[in-house]
Each structure stands twice: as C-alpha cells, then as structure tokens.
Amino acid sequence: xxxxxxxxxxxxxxxxxxxxxxxxxxxxxxxxxxxxxxxxxxxxxxxxxxxxxxxxxxxxxxxxxxxxxxxxxxxxxxxxxxxxxxxxxxxxxxxxxxxxxxxxxxxxxxxxxxxxxxxxxxxxxxxxxxxxxxxxxxxxxxxxxxxxxxxxxxxxxxxxxxxxxxxxxxxxxxxxxxxxxxxxxxxxxxxxxxxxxxxxxxxxxxxxxxxxxxxxxxxxxxxxxxxxxxxxxxxxxxxxxxxxxxxxxxxxxxxxxxxxxxxxxxxxxxxxxxxxxxxxxxxxxxxxxxxxxxxxxxxxxxxxxxxxxxxxxxxxxxxxxxxxxxxxxxxxxxxxxxxxxxxxxxxxxxxxxxxxxxxxxxxxxxxxxxxxxxxxxxxxxxxxxxxxxxxxxxxxxxxxxxxxxxxxxxxxxxxxxxxxxxxxxxxxxxxxxxxxxxxxxxxxxxxx
Numbered sequence: 001x002x003x004x005x006x007x008x009x010x011x012x013x014x015x016x017x018x019x020x021x022x023x024x025x026x027x028x029x030x031x032x033x034x035x036x037x038x039x040x041x042x043x044x045x046x047x048x049x050x051x052x053x054x055x056x057x058x059x060x061x062x063x064x065x066x067x068x069x070x071x072x073x074x075x076x077x078x079x080x081x082x083x084x085x086x087x088x089x090x091x092x093x094x095x096x097x098x099x100x101x102x103x104x105x106x107x108x109x110x111x112x113x114x115x116x117x118x119x120x121x122x123x124x125x126x127x128x129x130x131x132x133x134x135x136x137x138x139x140x141x142x143x144x145x146x147x148x149x150x151x152x153x154x155x156x157x158x159x160x161x162x163x164x165x166x167x168x169x170x171x172x173x174x175x176x177x178x179x180x181x182x183x184x185x186x187x188x189x190x191x192x193x194x195x196x197x198x199x200x201x202x203x204x205x206x207x208x209x210x211x212x213x214x215x216x217x218x219x220x221x222x223x224x225x226x227x228x229x230x231x232x233x234x235x236x237x238x239x240x241x242x243x244x245x246x247x248x249x250x251x252x253x254x255x256x257x258x259x260x261x262x263x264x265x266x267x268x269x270x271x272x273x274x275x276x277x278x279x280x281x282x283x284x285x286x287x288x289x290x291x292x293x294x295x296x297x298x299x300x301x302x303x304x305x306x307x308x309x310x311x312x313x314x315x316x317x318x319x320x321x322x323x324x325x326x327x328x329x330x331x332x333x334x335x336x337x338x339x340x341x342x343x344x345x346x347x348x349x350x351x352x353x354x355x356x357x358x359x360x361x362x363x364x365x366x367x368x369x370x371x372x373x374x375x376x377x378x379x380x381x382x383x384x385x386x387x388x389x390x391x392x393x394x395x396x397x398x399x400x401x402x403x404x405x406x407x408x409x410x411x412x413x414x415x416x417x418x419x420x421x422x423x424x425x426x427x428x429x430x431x432x433x434x435x436x437x438x439x440x441x442x443x444x445x446x447x448x
Contacts, residue, residue: 004053006075008068011042011353017069018042019222020062029057031077038074041222045320045351055079065160132158139167223318234380238419242375243429245414247436249391252276253410255444263448267337271448274310274365275335277388280438281363282306282328288431292360293422294381300422309359309379310339312346313368320346321379323359332448363388366415373413383423386432389413 008018021039025031036048037057059076062068128136128146136146141163149166151158220228256271263271285292285306294301306328309321322342327335345351361382366374367390374387389412396409416432 002055002078002080003058004055004077004079005073006037006051006053006077008040008062008070008072008074009049009353010070011040011045011047011357015042015070015353017067019067020064020074021046022064023060024048025057027057027060031055031057042353045353045356046349047351047353051077053077053079128158132160132163135160135163135167141167221316221318223316223320227318230380231377234377237380238378238383239421240375240378240417241420241423241425241428242415242417243425243432244373245416245429245432245436246411247414247439248396248409249412249439249442250410251444252439252442253391255442255446259448263336269337269340271336272339273391274339275332276439276442277363277365278308278310278324278327278335278339279332280435280442281308281361281386283438284431284434285361286328287434288427290427291384291418291423291431293383294360295383295419295422296381303360305358305360307358307360309362309382310342311362311364312343314347320351320356321359321362322346322351322355323357325358332446336448361385367391367412373415375415376417378417378419383419383421384428384431385417386435387415387417389415 011018018040019042021041023038025037031037031051031054033052033054034050037051038049040047040049055077057075058078060074061076062072062074068074132146146158149158149163151162252273256273256276260271263269285308289302292303292306294303305326307323307325308327309323311319311321313319322345324330324335324338324342330338342351342355345355359379359382362376362379362385364374364376364385365388366376367388370390372389372392374389376385376387378385391410391412393408394411395406396411398405398407398409414432414436416428416435418428418431
C-alpha cells in the first residue's frame with residue numbers, strides 16, 4: 001500500500017496554525033480527490049479541508065480541538081488501498097472510532113488516586129483525547145476524578161472547555177475550603193508563626209468577575225479572541241497616524257440613485273457605494289504604489305498586485321476581511337458582483353481561506369453604522385487602512401461661472417490610518433486626498 005501524509009495546509013497570509021473542529025470522514029472511509037475530510041478553524045475563517053489524494057483514510061493524527069501548525073501531518077491516506085483491507089495502521093491516538101474498553105489489570109485499589117498518565121486511555125469505556133489527558137496530568141487530576149467531569153462533547157466526551165470549567169470550579173471550591181477549615185494553632189505551636197504558616201495566600205487565586213451577581217459574564221469566542229490579539233499586536237507593531245479628508249460625493253450619489261433600480265432589475269443584485277469606493281482606492285494605489293507595501297524588519301516589500309480587503313460585519317458582531325484580488329483590473333460591474341458575492345458568503349460562513357489571503361490594503365465602511373468618521377486599526381502586515389464615513393447632506397458654497405451659490409450637497413469623511421514607520425504624513429495625506437478627488441470627479445455618464 002502507498003501511504004501519503006495529509007498536511008495542515010497554508011490557509012492565508014500570516015496564518016501559522018489551525019484548530020481541528022470536526023472530522024467529516026471516519027477511519028476506513030474512502031476519500032475522493034478534493035473531497036472534504038475535516039473542518040478547520042483559523043483566526044480568520046472556519047473552512048473544510050479537501051484531500052489532495054484519493055484513497056482510504058488509514059490514520060487520524062490530529063484530534064478534534066487540537067491546534068496544529070501549518071505543514072504538520074494530520075492524517076494518513078492509503079492511496080493504493082481498498083476499503084476491504086484490514087486496518088493495520090491504526091494507533092491509540094485516533095479519534096474515530098473510540099478505542100475499546102481496556103482489559104482489567106491487577107493494579108492496587110489505590111491506583112486511581114495517582115495522577116493521570118500520558119496515554120489517552122479510558123475508564124469504563126469513556127474516551128479522553130490526548131489534549132484533555134495532558135491538561136489533567138498537568139493539573140494532577142486523578143483518573144477517578146476525571147471520570148466525574150461532565151462532558152458536553154460527542155457521546156459525552158470531555159472537551160477542553162469542559163475540563164477548564166471544571167478546574168475553575170474546583171479551584172474556587174478548594175480556596176473556599178481552605179479559608180473555612182484553616183486549623184487553629186496548637187499549644188505547642190508558637191503564636192507568632194500561626195499567621196505565617198496557616199493563613200491562605202490568595203495572591204495567585206483568580207479574582208471573582210462579579211460580586212453582586214448583577215453582571216453577565218461572557219466568554220470571548222475564538223474569533224473575538226483572535227481579533228483582540230491582532231488589534232493589540234497591530235498597535236504595538238505600527239505607530240498609527242490618521243489623516244482626514246472631506247469629499248463632495250454628490251455626483252456619485254445622484255448617479256447611483258438613478259442606476260440602482262435598473263441594475264437590480266437587470267442583474268438581480270444591489271448596486272451599493274462600496275464598488276465605487278473600491279474603484280477609487282485602486283486608482284489611487286496605482287498613483288501612490290508605496291501605500292501598497294509591507295514591512296519585514298528593515299526591508300520594505302512593494303506589492304505588485306492590488307488586493308483590497310473589505311471589512312464585513314458578521315451576525316455575531318465580529319468582523320472578517322475578504323479580499324478582492326487584482327481590484328484595479330476589474331470594471332465597476334465586476335467589482336459590484338465580487339463585493340456582493342464575498343459579503344453574502346461572509347455572512348453565512350462560506351468563505352474559503354483563499355478569499356481571505358494576500359490582502360495588500362483594506363477599507364472599512366464605518367458609514368454603514370451611521371458613523372461619520374473613525375480611526376481604523378491597520379490590518380497587519382499591511383501599512384494602511386481607509387475608513388469611509390456616512391454620507392450626509394450639507395449646505396455648501398457652489399462655484400459657478402455666474403458666481404458663487406449656496407446649495408445642498410452630499411459629503412463624506414475619509415479617515416486614513418497608516419504606519420508611520422514607512423508612510424509619512426505627506427504620502428498618507430496625498431493618498432487619501434487622491435481618493436477623494438476620484439470620488440468627487442465621478443462621471444455621472446458612467447455606464448454599468
């Protein structure tokens with residue numbers, strides 16, 4: 001038989017690891033080439049991973065909930081096998097099916113009180129993943145105690161979340177017990193030593209999140225934790241500077257109002273302002289290519305492709321940034337279709353890793369939330385990001401050949417944050433002004 005390792009694939013720029021969420025195939029199942037084998041979560045997206053080779057799934061090397069580095073083996077596929085061959089390559093670390101109940105051994109009755117061993121064994125048929133076993137071993141949880149931990153996973157298995165919740169309750173109970181049962185000093189014990197030896201030290205104990213019980217404690221989900229870490233890292237890496245420009249976008253507002261109904265009827269899709277903004281940004285990047293760079297140490301990497309990321313709000317409240325590849329090579333109709341496709345798939349969690357990779361610049365439409373401006377945080381390793389504010393009507397001075405007039409115009413603010421290590425105020429300011437110029441000069445006779 002020909003055995004091939006299935007590796008954790010690279011799923012986008014700056015992604016170095018993924019978490020196995022669920023295996024879609026069992027050991028012994030036949031897998032076709034490009035057929036989905038498992039679901040993997042990264043800091044950007046949850047996605048299904050296809051097999052690069054057809055064959056029989058012989059061994060699972062990465063368990064559900066396990067974090068695996070990019071390039072590490074996660075499964076073994078027999079490319080020359082058949083489903084009728086005996087499964088001689090299975091190992092104790094397989095997730096499906098669970099290992100059989102181990103045979104009784106002649107251990108003393110007191111054996112369960114020892115710490116959990118390193119192997120992923122089961123007691124009375126219950127299976128524990130290596131990750132859970134490792135946590136239990138580090139926390140000195142005996143097997144008899146581990147058997148009492150309630151599990152919320154498949155078939156009642158204990159997940160990482162379950163054991164962490166148990167540990168938190170266990171530590172709290174131990175702390176309360178030590179406070180309530182601290183022994184008093186005996187007559188033979190010096191009085192001055194009692195406070196030092198018997199008084200509990202709560203320095204390392206976790207403080208209570210709520211004393212009155214009126215506060216709701218919400219644990220961050222995986223994506224929110226990743227977003228939080230990336231935002232902190234970005235502010236630490238890049239000295240942020242933000243420039244602001246106000247643009248008169250009356251022409252493009254009037255044009256869209258005239259075209260949107262006909263476009264909806266013809267294409268079955270909405271015509272929004274976002275593709276127009278993307279087109280203006282792509283043109284400005286061509287004019288100022290040093291905005292389209294990244295930094296590695298003391299080296300500036302100038303990108304040839306103009307791949308613009310678009311921040312999209314998810315129903316969960318989190319943000320995700322799909323990327324429009326080669327945005328400067330698309331016309332307005334192409335940009336409209338691409339934006340609608342990515343936004344729709346983002347909201348139903350159907351984006352692929354490729355949809356989120358290789359971005360070179362990002363825009364965020366804060367105006368969709370009614371905000372007139374913002375100071376966005378750079379999406380590393382990029383060096384700039386543009387926030388687009390809400391479009392508002394304002395009285396303005398209109399210059400005409402016959403003289404100045406007062407009229408009602410549509411205005412919006414553009415907020416440009418950039419990495420001051422490599423983008424100075426002149427470049428950052430001129431770039432956002434050029435974007436505003438393209439928006440103000442939008443041709444009302446444009447055909448889409």
